[in-house]
Amino acid sequence: MNYKQEYIYTPKCYESCAGYCCAGFTNPNFKLIRSNFIALPLFDIEYQEYLKAGAINGMEVAKKSEKFKLKGGQTIILHWLHCDKKGLCNPHANRPLVCKLYPILPKVSSSGEILGFFNGTIFDLFFDDKSHPCTLIKEKRPAIEDMLKSNLTDLLKDPNYIFIFKAAQIAVEHLQNYIKDIFGTYIIDEIPQDKVALFWGEVEMAMMLRRAWNTPKFIDDINEAYENIARIWGEFLPVEP
Template sequence: MPPVNWEKVYNNEFIHAPDCWKTCGGYCCKNFYGEHFKILDKTGVALPLLESEYEYYKSIGGIKNITEPAKKRTFTLTNGKSFSIYILSCSCGGLCNPHNARPLICRIYPYFPLVDAFGMIEGFEYSALMDLFYRDPDKNHKCTLVREQAKKVKDELTVNLKPLLADPQVVFIFMCLKELVTRLKTKMADFIDNLDDEGKKRFIAKYEWMILTGKPWADKAFSERIDAIYEEVKQANGNVDFL
């Protein structure tokens, strides 16, 4: 299977919603609950990139007003296979320069696909971690696309993500992301949109602790599930290694 053509990805507007930022104050590009953070970055939005995407991102010069170096995190499975994620901290507030250099995670916001080992989309989940905690997103979510155009956005993503989901490594990452957010939601076990200010502060303090300690994912069962996902995707792709 040929690798992802990131040039084509970066030339694709996965969601057609021109000027949607004018209806929500640029929610997708801001840390709306950052004022409550005590340890996490109050303004920077974390943008994860696969290693192959990051290499392409660098080759086109990247976003000029993201000046902090990307943080590299390498994860090793118990079978010895490893992969790396690069995380950009973006405080551009939607004024990224140039706009067409923004990463994939920005292009598919507000969702990421829930896929099986063959890359078939089974549903969608919110792509920003704080967005996971709306009890009634159709009513309370800050993103206009979620409240008013969810079906349209998901239909567009279903079509436009198809070439990308031919890559087993991309499928693997999305499947792992599903496990990650499922664990986080289970540990948090609450919603933020119905809390008063004091409740939000307590909620976000717990959220910061979970993110910083990695507690939702620090057990043998989670590691075993990631190993199983690797084997599922490998088998779905003719038993060919992809990491």
């Protein structure tokens, strides 16, 4: 993997949105989630590449690392970087994938074929494209999708990254469905004004307490995704006893 590769070329797009993607998600209804930094997730394979590339100044070490085991003993390690750079990361080329691919991530098949796209950060899941804070989503989404279809070709030859994108899609869909089961929708524009605070409160608790993901169905879906990919590419995650 060439960690310094760029996937989307949109010079100075931050001028049209006040740097929304790097500013931190501010919401007056949140009681626990802070807006003074952004938590960036990196699976272990990317984290090692990030460190090898030299990392970002002031973000050389993950603030938190978590380990999960699949049913077959395969180990997933997830590292969390806390970013407070507000877009002034240095070296800029060492940004994590979740930043370089923003504002969308690919929906992929087990063989690595791009099937579509979904909004790429946890808070963006609840916006309709027309009211999305990111100008690229509102005005240039087709062009962004074309760039990613072209530039992700090599990355999607690696089963690790296929799994990362599949896992991200599963996590997103489970969170959206969790909120939809409560409110009948997960789009904030469709929520009555007197329920907006309650909506964001449920979103915050769903994320902080992982209510949308601490379920047998989520575990089964992640395991199935891994098994389907490994069936094509062979085993690719380390197995611990």
